[in-house]
Amino acid sequence: MEFCLNSRKPHALGIVLAVLILGLLSFRVAECQTSSFMEPIKYKALRCRKHSAVLTDFGATGDGKTINTKAFKSAIDHLSQFADDGGAELIVPPGKWLTGSFNLTSHFTLYIDKDAVILGAQDESAYPLIEVLPSYGVGRDGGGRHSSLIFGTNLTDVVITGGNGTLNGQGKYWWDKFRAKKYNDTRPYLIEIMYSNHVQISNLTLIDSPSWNVHPVYSRNVLVKDLTILAPIDSPNTDGINPDSCKKVRIEDCFIVSGDDCIAVKSGWDQYGYKFGMPTKDLLIRRLTCISPDSATIALGSEMSGGIKNVWAEDITAIDTQSGIRIKTGIGRGGYVKDIYVRRMTVKTMKYVFWITGDYGSHPDDGWDPKALPVIKNINYRDMVAENVTYSARLDGISGDPFTGICISNVTIGLTEKPKELQWNCTNVAGVTSQVTPRSCDLLPPSDKVFNCPFPDHPHWDVKLKTCSHIGSKKIEL
Structure with a gap:
């Protein structure tokens, strides 16, 4: 089967050629026909594409039962030839498209229609085992x-977007096996992009991931925008978005309901992480809404051994969530979490508004170094309002390795009807507060002068998204 994709030149739009050759039996029969997907498409993206194809042109069946892994792979393999000629997009049309794992290519857009659902196959063999991450050492x-x-x-220049189309990982199959300890390898994520530059993941609904939902790792210039991520609140390790050893990441306008952290910022695990030495830095998180009764709105760590720095978070709403910004680390982690800036956070029903944990003790293996102590410093929170809170703060540093430079200002915490008597539980930390209610602990004494904790200008990552459109049909040769 040959595919002849047309360029998106105005004079070529909507042209349909039909050629019927009848004659000698030795002649090949050919027919050009319109694609099965005809509706106009318009979306915002880092780049628009010159070429376009539809998944059904590669033999896919959207009945929710037929496995389409081969069709996805064939389509993307074919479209990769246009990388140097304006790139290509693959349109996933309305339907339920069951598939196993498939790989993307550079200068490429995967567009998932608003009425399309990509269903993850419930079969381990549909997700090949791949190399473990060098900054983790194991799965x-x-x-x-x-x-x-x-x-x-x-990859370079890859876009995963849609008209709020859906990825459904059908995670219950995996959660049940994980809980029963009947599975020894690391479950698949919904989206993982590695060692890549200029990545966009946007305008999608992600449901029931087997484990983490979105995992950009060892990548830079990443935009994650307008995602709705949903998983049962008791589902194991269904983190929403996990930027991991990445540089220049923007996460904005996302709504997440999760069984784990809504956003977890990472950079490698113990000796593997600090040996690999690739921090997550220059991260902007804004306009996030999170629901996660057993986990954090934004977690920094616990795998932070390559370092985390220069993180800005603003305009955050947390509802019925265990904690606000949680720093998770421990002896053996090494690395650092520093230069963290948070402002304009609204909290409704929460166990801990502020939580720093210095005894997070999970390790990849027995090779971790008990002398590898993390550095936690210059952590800044300001302009926050909370209501129905059980504990204002639990801040636990490490004996002999105190966490320093903690600044909290202009924070009002309303307590639940039965709050804990000790509202601020602080050990091995140092810092200062201003205009904080209830009064903070002695290790974070109120300042004599009213001030605001710093929130410096974040880098001006003014991503200019283009308006891309697909109008009319393309032609295929069968």
Whole structure:
């Protein structure tokens, strides 16, 4: 089967050629026909594409039962030839498209229609085992690790977007096996992009991931925008968005309901992380809404051994969530978390508004170094309002390795009807507060002067998204 994709030149739009050759039996029969997907498409993206194809043109069936992994792979393999000629987009039309893991290519857009659902296959063999991450040493669940449903590595200019189309990981199959300890390798994520530059993941609904939902790792210039991420609040390790050893990441306008941290910022695990030495830095998180009764709105760590620095978070809403910004680390982690700036956070029903944990003790193996102590400093929170809170703060540093430079200002915390008597539980930390209610602990004494904790200008990552459109049909040759 040959495919002849047309360029998106105005004079070529909507042209349909039909040629019927009848004659000698030795002649090949050919027919050009319109694509099965005809509706106009318009979306915002880092780049628009010159070429376009529809998944059904590669033999896919959207009945929710037929496995379409081969169709996805064939389509993307074919479209990769247009990388140097304006790039290409693959349109996933309305339907339910069951598939295993497939890999993306550079200068490429995967567009998922508003009425399209990509269903993750419930079969381990549909997700090949791949190399463990060098900054982790093992799979995060232990053992090896499976390729994600949508995967890509060493890519440039890749867009995963849609009209709020859906990725459904059908995670219950995996959660049940994980809870029963019947599985020894790391479950697949929904989207993982590795060693890549200029990545956009936007305008999608992600449901029931087997484990983490979105995992950009060892990448830079990443935009994650307008995602709705949903998982049962008791589902294991269904983190929403996990930027991991990445540089220049923007996460904005997302709504997340999760069984784990809504956003977890990471950079490698113990000796593997600090040896690999790739921090997450220059991260902007804004306009996030989180619901996660057993976990954090934004977690820094616990795998932070490569370092985390220069993080800005603003205009954050947390509802019925265990904690606000939580720093998770421990002896053996090494690395650092520093230069963290948070402002304009609204909290409704929460166990801990502020939580720093210095005894997070999970390790990849027995090779971790008990002398590798983390550095936690210059942590800034300001302009926050909370209501129905059980504890204002639990801040636990490490004996002999205090966490310093903690600044909290202009924070009002309303307590639950039965709050804990000790509202601020602080050990091995140092810092200062201003205009904080209830009064902070003695290790974070109120300042004599009213001030605001710093929130410096974040880098001006003014991403200019283009308006891309697909109008009319393309032609295929069968």
